Amino acid sequence: MRIENSFIPVRGVGETTERRLWENGVTHWDEFDGSVVGSTLADRIETFIDEGRTHLDRGNVSVFAEALPAASRWRCYENVSDETCFLDIETTGLSAETNDVTTVSLHQDGETKTFVKERDLTSHRLTRELEEAALLVTFNGQRFDVPFLETCFDVTIDVPHVDLMYPCKKIGLDGGLKPIEQELGIDRDMPDISGRDAVRLWREYERGDDGALETLIEYNRADTANLEPLMEIVADRLHERVFEAALADE
Template sequence: MRIENSFIPVEGVGETTERRLWRDGVTTWESFDPAVDVPGVGPTTADRIESFIAEALTRLDDGDSAYFDRTFPSGERWRLYENFREETCFFDIETTGLDEHRNQVTTVSFHQDGETTTLVAGEDLAAERLRERFADASLLATFNGARFDVPFLETSFDIEIDTPHLDLMYPCKRIGLSGGLKPIEKEIGIERDRPDISGRDAVRLWREYERGDDDALETLVSYNREDTENLRTLADVVTETLHEDVFVGASVEG
């Protein structure tokens, strides 16, 4: 589903009205005609839709993901993904614990446009490098990053991460995928090259690296990178499922 299929950012257009528009054949901005009556869409709402489309077309041409992040309900942020897929930065962090005030970020991996990079504490993991990575993205995607990865990085490196953010944990729950990332991966058929390691294992590997075991760092980085790369597959599956449930399902009703 693309942003151009959406009318829900408009004041007065909720889920029911949007589905009514779709059922009546108004499935894209281009197909909206304010002169054509749609049941439940009065002239005031029609004027608002027309104004929104005019503004949104310009914003979309400019690649202004922040505009759509502000105007879409938070639960519908997944709709931005298809438009900004290639500019989406998937990222995941490893730490020495769960407290951002006491524990350390050890590695951060980023996957964008088919390429994966990893920053390592003590080598190249620094605030400026993080800012560069996030500034280069139109959309961020994580799993549980809104509660963990983002605040941990902001506190640890004194940075502000304001790039639009799709936390995949929430759309996963919406389609019945719950629990941690690894069980969800198994449920949708994502296979890993390496045996799974736990958060405790990640801490152990970092401590072994600090004691001089370079192989431990290699294992940790490989694990972190695989987490990050698998997020793209997860995003593809989740948004396609929601597209079928929300848009295609509503369009063929009635």
């Protein structure tokens, strides 16, 4: 499902009105003629479509991400999948005020990069890497990863953001990332490691165990890279549940 199939970013259009549009054959911006809704709302939708085309031509999905509910921001993904950055961090604890970020992994266009505390993990590097992204995807990053990075590195991360925890809940996938991966059959090439293990590995590295850092990096990279197949599965399932189901009721 693409942004051009969506109407709920328009003020006054909820899921019920959007579904009514789809059921009446208005499944894409190109098909909107104003006949299904009142004139005032039709004018708003026309304006939204005109402005929306300009944003999409520029590769900018931020206006749509801001207007969509958190659980519906997955709709932005197909438009900018190649420019989507998947992100995950490891820390020494749960408070950004008293703990540190140890590793940050970014996965985009088939490549995974990992940055390490006191090596190459800097605010400048983070800013430069994220500037290349049209969309940011995390799991629980809205409450944890993003504010943690902003606090620890004094940066502002304003990339349009899909936190997969919310669309996962919409299709009945509750719990943490690892149980969801297992339920969906998304494999890992390494034993499961917890967040507590990640803290322990960093402490062992600080005491001179380079192998512990290698394990921590591998774990962080797996968390990050596995967000991509999760995003694909979630987007496909929600496409079927939200969009194709409406068309089946026409």
